[in-house]
Amino acid sequence: MAQKPxxxxxxxxxxxxxxxxxxxxxxxxxxxxxxxxxxVAGPLDDKTREWISEVVRTPRQ
Structure with missing residues (x-):
């Protein structure tokens, strides 16, 4: 009997x-x-970068 390939x-x-x-x-x-x-959690667009800069620069009251 032949073997199955x-x-x-x-x-x-x-x-x-x-x-x-x-x-x-x-x-x-x-x-x-x-x-x-x-x-960085992910790629940032210009609007997000500006928002982060504004939040960081604004003093808390």
Missing amino acids: KSVLLPVIAAAVFAGLGRMVLQKIKLDRAARSTN
Whole structure:
């Protein structure tokens, strides 16, 4: 009796999925470290920057 040839497709797809997930995790770690070093929660537009500057400059009563 002839042996059934084993499919190579499933292991290749599994490797690609794991590689993609690993890449996503590494990108997330890199972005988290960059955000932590700048102490900024996210990208700021000009309006938000002006509002923050105004709040910081205004003395509290």
